[in-house]
Amino acid sequence: MTQPEESKTAKHERIKGEKNPWEMLPEILEYARQGFGSFPEEEFNVRLRWWGLYPQGDGAGTKGGTDPFFMLRLRLPGGKLSARQFRLIGRLSAKYARGTADITVRQNIQFHWIPAEALPDIFDQLASEGMTSMGACGDDTRNITSCPLSGLDCDPRNDLADLVAEATRALNGNPVFYNLPRKFKITLCGCESECTYPEINDVGITPVRHEDGREGFSVQVGGGLSTRPHFAVRLHYFLNREQIIPLLVGIASLFRDQDVLRQKRERARLKFLFLEHGWDRERFEKELSRHLDFLPEAWVPVERHRPAQTVRDHAGFQRQKDVGKWSLGIPLNQGGLTPDLIDKIAWLSEVYADKDIRLTPQQNLLIAGISENARETVASRLAEWGLPLDGSHFLSRTVSCTGKSFCRLALVETKDWSKSLAQELDRLYPHPRKPLNIHVTGCPNDCGQQRIAEIGLQGVQFKGRDGILQDGFDLFLGGETGSRKFFNTRAGIRISQEQAAPLLSRLVGMYEDSSDPEESFHDFVLREGLETIRELLKEEIAASGQD
Structure with a gap:
């Protein structure tokens, strides 16, 4: 009698149940020494995740395959790092990850382009500074x-x-x-x-x-x-x-x-x-x-007031409990770091602060323990490096997932495109009256947390008027967190990557011009009505000839 085919879920559960991946690190590293193609299928597709490892996509997302490299995600509880640890991350990025190091929304850092043969040395070096990737991925408790x-x-x-x-x-x-x-x-x-x-x-x-x-x-x-x-x-x-x-x-x-x-x-x-x-x-x-x-x-809890999402990150200088000490939240764009920037931030922390660096859930970072008399110097250095401390800019308020450049689940590229979008919005609105958060995710799994953003963009592929498949986004509007909680709502409009900047600039302009100083973007969307906003944006598309 023919046995029924094992379902994907049943297979995954069987593989998990047979071996504890956390007990397999010596085996995993031995396979790594032999090269990317040496991993057995069950380790390659399942158990490596428990050590923060995913096979890297080839840039084609769901329609592609894998490159012979890994994404490696570190587990950094609470996003806390010493300057020494941060410097090591920079060295590993330069040596093995082609200069990549991205802050995630769970206060981790992840590398791309990691060769299998590099894993033994990487794991040894991480352990030497008290860091690990254990539990960064997989069906376990993720980074707290x-x-x-x-x-x-x-x-x-x-x-x-x-x-x-x-x-x-x-x-x-x-x-x-x-x-x-x-x-x-x-x-x-x-x-x-x-x-x-x-x-x-x-x-x-x-x-x-x-x-x-x-x-x-x-x-x-x-x-x-x-x-x-x-x-x-x-x-x-x-x-x-x-x-x-x-x-x-x-x-x-x-x-x-x-x-x-x-x-x-x-x-x-x-x-x-x-x-x-x-x-x-x-x-x-x-x-x-x-x-x-x-x-x-x-006990029946009484909900306390919490600020809206617009002020939820800790950008700029914050007074610490220790007299004369300050923390500084540094806005980045989508958590993108380079070895050079890592070294500069570590140097600031060592020379002017307490060698204490923190990562934020908004893909930014924070230096702790800056002395009172060093504040102006630190701010000046950051400005020289192209890192202004004003957290209201779109470049610092745009969050995105990895996208199809490296992820096999993504439908569209996110990182570079989102940066270009933010730069254009910052050019048009250099001093927004009411800052907005834009979250971009490459697929419905929503690693970019777009469903809580005022403006959310979820990657899709669709055919344009010429019948050619193109990358684009479903637009979601009106998310809010804080004392009032709302998931954003699908606006019923699908836009191409080329259409996004002019359409969103129109939308931001409407919000800037027609709302009172206290009106949230969620309330603005309710007042204007999704249908009205949708029709205005459709008119904009028609006028541009890009529909």
């Missing part, structure tokens, strides 16, 4: 994010670095948690603006104050983006600091044990318990209680 000002902020509640480190030790590398149904994203964020977006993480931990004056923590669960975006559900718990790690272990255990989530990989994230399996807050709390050895204090 935290506010880059954690431990520096004047607000004592924003000091969670010890919890980030302890949670990382408890979950990453622990064989009990190597085989989760899918990726598992945690953030512990203590800043007032909640800059790490706890509402779109699988688990978000944030500080709260009880009505009786006690300081504690709240937890929300089940957030995520992609094709089925879902804001996290806040549990009715009041937690003390000592309960955070047992709680995270309990939630990870609950997630691990949900066999119903192992049937289809595209529906395996924690959020699908709420989206497809009928769970609500009460059901989640009931099931979680089976995985906890303590009883959380029941």
Whole structure:
């Protein structure tokens, strides 16, 4: 009797279950020494991910294949780096990655063009400076994010670095948690603006104050983006600091044990318990209680005010809790670093600050511990290097995924094109009255987090009037995070890469000219109406002759 063909999901689950990839590093590095083509299929397509490795796309995205190189993503808890570690990243980028080093929205750095034969040396050098790529990819707990000002902020509640480190030790590398149904994203964020977006993480931990004056923590669960975006559900718990790690272990255990989530990989994230399996807050709390050895204090949280997304990053100078010390958030464009820029930033940190560098979820970075009398010098140096500190520019407020230059899932190129778009918008609006965030993603998986952006662009391919297939984007408008949470809405218009700059400049101009100073972009879209905006943009396309 013919056996039924093994499904893609079943095959993936079988491969995961047979071996723990975290225990296979010596084997993986031995294969690497023999070259790119030496990896067995199961390691190549599945298990390498647990060490932050993906085969690199050949530049054709979903229609292409692989180049004989790897993408390597580092795991950097809370985005914290010493100047020495940062310099090593620059050296590895120059030696092995053709000068690539990109900051991701989870405060990691990833390289491209990594030859297999270089991996043993890279892993040795990373280990020598206390860094790793373990758990940067794969069906495990991904890098745990935290506010880059954690431990520096004047607000004592924003000091969670010890919890980030302890949670990382408890979950990453622990064989009990190597085989989760899918990726598992945690953030512990203590800043007032909640800059790490706890509402779109699988688990978000944030500080709260009880009505009786006690300081504690709240937890929300089940957030995520992609094709089925879902804001996290806040549990009715009041937690003390000592309960955070047992709680995270309990939630990870609950997630691990949900066999119903192992049937289809595209529906395996924690959020699908709420989206497809009928769970609500009460059901989640009931099931979680089976995985906890303590009883959380029941409490109905009071939502505190949080600024809108426009002010969620920490650009510019921020006063630290230490007298006479400042942190400086440096806006970058889409997290792009070069070995030269890395060396310059490390040098600033060593000479004028505390050798402490932080990466942000908005693909920017921060230098900590700048002395009062060095502020002007540091700002002047950055200006010389083409890094202005004004975080309102489109170049510093544009986020993107890797795109099809390297990713096999992407439909369009994102990085270079997004930079050109931002440069054109900055030329037209050098001093925007109300800064906007543009997020660009190359496919529906939404690694660029476009569904929470005021202006979101999702890569598509479509035929133009000449019948030729071209790269373009579906336009989404009106996303917002903060006290008010809205996913953006598909505008019903598909634009080519060439059309994007004139159309978006028209849209930005409408917002600048017709909205009052306090009106958010979300409210502007509601007031004008999506249909009205769509028709205006269609008229613009028709007038340009590019439809």
